[in-house]
Structure formats: structure tokens, C-alpha cells
Amino acid sequence: MQPGFIILALLLVGGALGAMFMRNLVHCALCLAVTFAGLAALYLQLDAEFVGFTQILVYIGAVAMLIVFAILLTRNSDAQPRFHSFGSAWIGAAVAIVVAGSLIASVFSSAVILHSASGRRALTVKQIGVQLMGHYVLPLEVIGLLLTAALIGAVIIAMPEKKPEKKSTPPHR
Amino acid sequence: MSPLYQYLILSALLFAIGLAGALTRRNAILVLIGIELMLNAANLNFIAFWRFSPQQETQIGVMFAIFSIGIAAAEAAVGFALILAVFRHYRTTQLDKMDSLKG
Numbered sequence: 001m002q003p004g005f006i007i008l009a010l011l012l013v014g015g016a017l018g019a020m021f022m023r024n025l026v027h028c029a030l031c032l033a034v035t036f037a038g039l040a041a042l043y044l045q046l047d048a049e050f051v052g053f054t055q056i057l058v059y060i061g062a063v064a065m066l067i068v069f070a071i072l073l074t075r076n077s078d079a080q081p082r083f084h085s086f087g088s089a090w091i092g093a094a095v096a097i098v099v100a101g102s103l104i105a106s107v108f109s110s111a112v113i114l115h116s117a118s119g120r121r122a123l124t125v126k127q128i129g130v131q132l133m134g135h136y137v138l139p140l141e142v143i144g145l146l147l148t149a150a151l152i153g154a155v156i157i158a159m160p161e162k163k164p165e166k167k168s169t170p171p172h173r
Numbered sequence: 174m175s176p177l178y179q180y181l182i183l184s185a186l187l188f189a190i191g192l193a194g195a196l197t198r199r200n201a202i203l204v205l206i207g208i209e210l211m212l213n214a215a216n217l218n219f220i221a222f223w224r225f226s227p228q229q230e231t232q233i234g235v236m237f238a239i240f241s242i243g244i245a246a247a248e249a250a251v252g253f254a255l256i257l258a259v260f261r262h263y264r265t266t267q268l269d270k271m272d273s274l275k276g
Contacts, residue, residue: 005175009183016187016210020194025202032206035187039213042180046224051216051238058242063209063249070202070253074260083197084269092196100189107181115177115225123235136236143243150247154254160261 004045012038025071033064047121050128180221188214201259201266205252212245 015038018031036059043052083089107113132140191210194203216238223234260266 002175005179009179012183013186013190016190019206019210020190020198020203025200028203028206032209035210036213039217042183042217043220046180046220048220048224048235048238051220051235051242054239054242055216058246059209059213062246066249066253067202067206070256073257074202074266076265084199089197093193095196096189096193099192100185103185103188104182107178107185112181113176113178116174119229121224121229123232127232128235128239131232131236136240139240143240147243147247150251154250157251158254158257 008038008042008045011035012042026068029064029067029071032067033060036060036064048123050123050125177221177225180217184214184217184221187211187217199267199269201256201268201271202253204268205249205256208252209245209249212241212248216241 012035015031015035019028019035022028022031036055040052040055040060043049043055084092188211191207191214193207194210195207198204198207219234219238219241223231223238226234256266259271263271265271
């Protein structure tokens, strides 16, 4: 195991735990940004430079800021309990532990454990662009349409509703 | 370079932490954060499998991860808009208080 990977793994797991289980919502969002940054570093380590920088731009730049905005806009002063009621919180934690155990067990029981890295992968941005404009042009168009629809939909959903206009009756007298 | 299974275990841990948060926390924003974590764990798997695949020339892992990031961004935008709209009705983001459809 390499020290770089260990540091990144600890950062990722700690950041994720903080993002999920901290008390203050703003701290949660900051821990989430740390997790995203660690993932971007892992992508760089895995020779996927473009995905790493996309991760920084999209997740740290946009999604984390969106989360901070949502937290600040929905701020409520009264103290609220953090978890669901006792029974359902334990059931949720147990489900998560079972899922983690079965995933890790299946990783260890598969042949994938024998794989080792081949030589360095060089995937340039130019190659990605050519692929996106060639073989993947239809998914690219679809995702453009999806992003446009999501943009318009998000604005319409979040827009304050217009109050039904009251009839302006002229005052008597 | 660390072997492939370490990346897979790290991704499984991330997924499980996200799942635990999404299932146990009461705040709708934190549930969405948990969903984002699970999506990111899947992305890490795509990139790791791409890096360790025996075919040198394949690019589909990276392409899938890029499209997945785009879709996650759209999902996050619509999700938080929905949370804002619900907050305007109920004045809360606690999930167990949102228990009637009539605003």
C-alpha cells in the first residue's frame, strides 16, 4: 500500500463521515467539499486528468456551493433532532453496514483482486473531445438537452409563487 | 500504484457512508448529500476499472464518468430547487414533518 493512497483514503473516509454525521450543516457542506477534492486527487492518481479537473469544477465549484446556498436559504433557528426516531435510524445503519460488508466480501471473493496496473494510460483532452464529437455525439446532445431542461425546471420550481391577485376594490366613502 | 481492490474497497466504504447518511439523517439536504456521495463512489469505480482494464485503447470508462458527473449536476440542481420549494410551504427541511401532500 502506498502512503499517498493511504492519506487520500483517510481524507476521503473522514470527509465523508464528517459530511454525513456532523451537527452543523455548514460544516457538513465543507466536509463534503474536502471529500470531493480527495476524489479529484484520486482521479489524478489514476491518470484521468480530465475527469479530475471536471470533478473540481463541477463538484467543488458548483454542487458544493449550491449545497451551501440551500443550507443558508433554509436556515431554521429552532433546534432539531439529527436522526430519525431510534428504531428506524438503527435499521438504516444496519442496512448500510450489511451493504458495505457484502460489497467488500464480493470484492475479495472475485478475481479482480489479482489485477495489477498496466502501463501508464495517456488519454489527452484532444482524444476526449474527438470521441465526444464522434462516437458519443448523441449522448452529448441528450445531456445538453437534459441540462437545459434541468436549468429551466430548477428555476421554475424554486421561483416564488405568485399570489392570486386580489381585486382592487375602490374604498368606499 | 495501489492494486485495484483497494480502490474498490474505498469506493464501497464511500457508498456505505452515503447510504447510512441518506437513511438515517432527518434533514432533506443531508439526504441529498448522501446521494451525491453514492454517485461519487460509483464514479470512482468507473475510473478505477478503466485504469486497470487490460485493453489499452479503451476510453469508455472516462466517458461514462464524465456523463455521470453531468447528470449528477442536473440532479443536484433540481433536488435543491425542490427542497427550497418544499421549505417555502412547510418552513422546515425535516423529512418527517413533510407528511401531507396538501400544502
